[in-house]
Amino acid sequence: MQIKIVLVLLALMFASQSAVAQDILWKPEAATVGDYVTIDQSINGRINHVYRGKIGKAYVIESYKGKKISGQPAFTTYLDRDGNYLKFVSADGSTFKYLPHDCKRVLGACKYTEVRPDGTRQKLIHVAKPIDGGFTYQITDEAGNLIFDGKTMLDGRGNAGNGYVRSGETTQKYRLVKTFYQ
DSSP, rough: HHHHHHHHHHHTOOOOOOTTTTTOOOOOGGOTTTTEEEEEETTTEEEEEEEEETTEEEEEEEEEESOOOSSOOOOEEETTSSSSSEEEEEOOOOOEEEEEEOOOTOOOOEEEEEEEESSSSEEEEEEEEEEEEEEEEEETTTOOOOOEEEEEEEOOOOOOOEEEEEEETEEEOOOOOOOOOO
């Protein structure tokens, strides 16, 4: 469950907001290789998310746990141009894929398939709604059972600020503690 919470948080982190509240898309043209945001999470601690550039059509974010941005990343995320997850790879090589993507940056209801490291597939529905300064979301299975819900406020560049992600009895709160934009 912690991996899924981290996945949701990372996808939210690099979302972008225009002057119109309806826009929850990430704007990669505003990112420079080496830019990062530091988020403190109530369950997983501090995570630094560093933009590493583009590989093929995917934009790459490496994430480091703790105070240092060095060594092997705890996980790497591959995003499409809008900030939707294409793939998540943990330090041990475990890979989650999202077909066609995870719908994080799509307003309204959007269906996708999560392919887990063991090859199992789960069809999910992501629903995002804009709010003043951010957005709320819910992720359900095809039967309508709630898996996650949350709220993310966006900073001036559209990266995640304060918010939470909740699954059942577990709620992880997070807050933006530092940004480094070149």
